[in-house]
Amino acid sequence: MTYTPHGKHLIGAERVGSDQTFSSDPAHGTAHDFSVGTPELVDRACEAAEAAFDAYAATSRDERAAFLDAIAEELEARIDEITETAMSETGLPEPRIRSVELPRTANQLRLFAGHIRDGAYLDRRHDAALPDRQPLPRPDLRMIQRPIGPVAVFGASNFPLAFSTAGGDTAAALAAGCPVVVKGHGAHPGTGELAAEAIAAAARRTGMPDGVFSLIQGGNRQVGQRLVQHPLIKAVGFTGSLAGGRALFDLCAQRDEPIPFYGELGSVNPMFVFDSALSARGAEMGKAWAGSLCMGAGQFCTNPGIAVVMDGPAADAFRDATREALAEMGPQTMLTEGIAEAYKGGAAKMGEESxxxxxxxxxxxxxAATPFLYETDADTWLANERLGEEVFGPLGLIVRCKDAAQMETLARKLKGQLTVTLHMDDADAEAARKLLPIVERKAGRILVNGFPTGVEVADAMVHGGPYPASTNFGATSVGTLSIRRFLRPVCYQNLPDSILPADLAG
Incomplete structure (x- = not known):
């Protein structure tokens, strides 16, 4: 079913246009015009979110869970329009949208609905009063997690659904009881509009306050800057480039009231391939690595861009198998012209490095994107920080180490990562055991004998890591723990049950 966008922002429950428009840049199909965001529209959206906060924060967990379930249902009801629009705008294939992204987006909304119904996330604590304690009595103390206020979310380019308008940051904030203002990504404005319409429909169905959600499309840097610096915004969720995220992070820190900026900024997700595993199945791993590198044109934040191996014939076999598999990979459409140009530039610079x-x-x-594969030695990699920077696309770098000590040195020199992978057999256990304490300090998720592309939405998932993988190493943007980003603990001393929050009374 073909969808024709109305091209307006959603401010609270109202569609709002603006004087200027921008045109989408689809990979194929028809371009459409969308209203351009302005700082004034940001003000309106933030004010609407603040006006809704008291009522929304006071909703019961069951009421918010019903809202999240309704969003999932409204997204699924629009699956044909969303799939067609997202395919046109991004060039992603139909199965990626229809069978992966949209179900994942709906499922994570339902996961949060179940999570808040359970109530364990509230971390409720009670120290009963001890009036007869000597030398001083103890008051009655109760603690619970409470929503922090309106949250700003920046949509991601590479996930038009799961990390964008109705994605994980939005789901976590709404579950926590925080209204959300989304800055839509210009790569997929029609998809963002459809997701916003689904959220608005769900809000109407479940009686949520009008300002619980807003979407602002387009606009220059001033729009994003105004959003993160608006005094009514209390936290920011962001997925994007290191340069853009760091600039917004700095603005958050420079506010009169600094606020947390939860940014996912980039990662090369290194793989460490140990001797026994490399000798036993190096060719098999090389072929599998090529497939992971090229999945989705390499446009995943968990794309494993570096393979660290021990020098020798087994490394040759690994390299040759990777090369043969990459030679069979055809061109894939990238999300935007800008991303494609950046990928070509990054690949060219890699080839020019000494x-x-x-x-x-x-x-x-x-x-289009086609694969690149490069090789270097650990001495060169250790001497050149640029070789550890992300190239967003299907590009791999093999780094050969002289011995286990050099592999450990390389691991210590890594910057923060979303993931680190260990490829090992039983005979590699001792080497892996020595490396594990090092890489634990470098990444939020550690895998064995797999590939990090594909992030499970689950209670135990951590999608984050030390800087520059993310700006807050103690947080995750995927999984139910991500709700904690939008909550803060409040202690209530000697409050009677009659005025305690409902989740603490009794």
Whole structure:
């Protein structure tokens, strides 16, 4: 079913236009015009969110859970329009949207609904009064997690649903009891509009206050800057580039009232391949790595861009198998022209670095991505920080180490990562055991004998890591723990049950 966007912002429950428009840049199909966001519209959205906060924060967990369930249902009811629109705007294939992203987005909303119904996230604590304690009595103390206020969310380019308008940050904030203002991503404004319509419909169905959700599309940097600096915004969720995220992070820190900025900014997700595993199945791993590198044109924040191996014939077999598999990979459409140009530029710079050998080079056309593979030694990598920077796309770098000590040195030099993978057999257990304490300090998720592309939405998932993978190493943007970003503990001393929050009374 073809969807024609209305092209307006959603401010509270109202569709709002603006004087200027911008045109979408679809991978294929028809471009559409959308209203351009302004700082004034940001003010209106933030004021609407603040006006809704008291009523929304006072809703019961069951009421908010019903709202989240309703959003999931409204998204699913629009699956045909969303799939067609997202495919046109991003170039992603139909199965990625219809069978992966939309179900994941709906499922994580339902996961949060179940999570808040359970109530364990509230971390309720009670120290009963001890009036006869000597030398001083103890008051009655009760603690609970409470919502922090309106939250700003920036949509991601590479996940038009799961990390964007109705994605994980929005779901976590709404579950916590916080109204949300989303700055939509210009790569998929029509998809964002459809998701916003689903949220608005769910809010009407469940009787939520009008300002519980707003979407602002387009606009220049001043729009994003105004959003993170607006005094009514109490936290920011962001997925995007290191440069853009760091700029917004700094603005949050410079506010009169600094606020937390939960940014996911980039990662090369290194794999460490140990001797026994490399000798036993290096060719098999090389082929599998090529598939992971090229999945979704390499446009995943968990794309495993670096393979660290021990030098020798087994490393040759690993490299050759990777090269052969990459040679069979055809071109894939990238999300935007800008991302495609940045990928080509990053691949070209990698090939120009001293001490780096090109194994697979290609000539991507226009908005398409084709794979690149390079190789270097650990000495070169350790001497050149640029070789540890993310190239967003299907590009891999093999780093050869002389011995286990050098592999450990390389691990210690890593910057913060979302993931680190260990490829090992039983005979590699001692080497892996020595490396594990090092990589624990570098990443939020550690895998064995797998590939990090694909992030399970579950209670135990951590999608975050030390800077620059994310700006807050103690947080995650995926999984139910992510709700804690939008809560704060409040202690109530000697309050009678009649005025305690409902979740603490009794």
């Amino acid at each position: 001490g780096v050998t090109a194994i697979v080079t290609t000539e991507p056309a226009s908005r």
